[in-house]
Amino acid sequence: MKQRITQAFMVIMFMTIGLTAQARENEREISLTVENSKAVVLTLNHIEAGTKISLWDANGKLLFEDKADEATYGKVFNLQQLKKGELMLEIEDRQTLQLVPITVSDNAAKMKESAQKTYVKPIVRTKEGEMKVYLRDGHGDYTIRMLDKFQDVVYRESVVAGKGGIKRYDVSKLPSGTYNIQFTADGRSFYHTITLN
Structure with missing residues (x-):
């Protein structure tokens, strides 16, 4: 009896570990890189088709808006043409709205990961x-x-x-x-x- 309980517990534990690993594998990934001090590359992985991507300035003015057609999305921005200062990247799907603050300077664009916020609808x-x-x-x-x-x-x-x-x-x-x-x-x-x- 004790052995059966132990086996059942082990099966449940491995199933939980497997589900957790799969959830992490499918977790949304966001990266922002600057290449050659000219281009800002935004990449999103593990998103659902139809996800809305928008970029806003500090005054609430919409600077860019697009929709993902598949599970991966990429966009290249010209660093010199991006508005300098604090911007907000919004990623919205059917279940969540994720806000990612971005700081843009003359030679860099960085996400403020500690200030990200996700709303579950x-x-x-x-x-x-x-x-x-x-x-x-x-x-x-x-x-x-x-x-x-x-x-x-x-x-x-x-x-x-x-x-x-x-x-x-x-x-x-x-x-x-x-x-x-x-x-x-x-x-x-x-x-x-x-x-x-």
């Missing part, structure tokens, strides 16, 4: 008069707002940091129609649209 599902919001552990404080077709707020709630799991909402008494669900954290908003019949 909530998942919304509706069925039979109930709306379920799936939250991952580790999120910060955020506000949920539900707006009707006239952009009037029909529901609002503040969610405290770290309260993961599933939140359920009774939407059976709301009129039929389309509603926008807005999740806001640190001044960033994510949107979902639901239709109630």
Whole structure:
């Protein structure tokens, strides 16, 4: 009996190690290199097709925007034409928004890895008069707002940091129609649209 328990434990441990190794292998990789003091090469690996890539200046002005067609993405920028100072690289897919601060000088462009931030987007599902919001552990404080077709707020709630799991909402008494669900954290908003019949 003791041997079976030990064997079962070992199988579970090896499966966990294998899954962890696979997760690390598929983790998004970002690199930024300067070549010949002229070109800044941005490379992204292990991303999903449709991932949005954008570059913003310190004043919130969009400098560059593109979409990845496959799991690897590359872009070359002319260093002399890049705006100097603090820039923000945003990488957004269906599940996350990753913010990567970049400092650009006359002869260098460097990512500030310690200041990177990743937001995990909530998942919304509706069925039979109930709306379920799936939250991952580790999120910060955020506000949920539900707006009707006239952009009037029909529901609002503040969610405290770290309260993961599933939140359920009774939407059976709301009129039929389309509603926008807005999740806001640190001044960033994510949107979902639901239709109630």
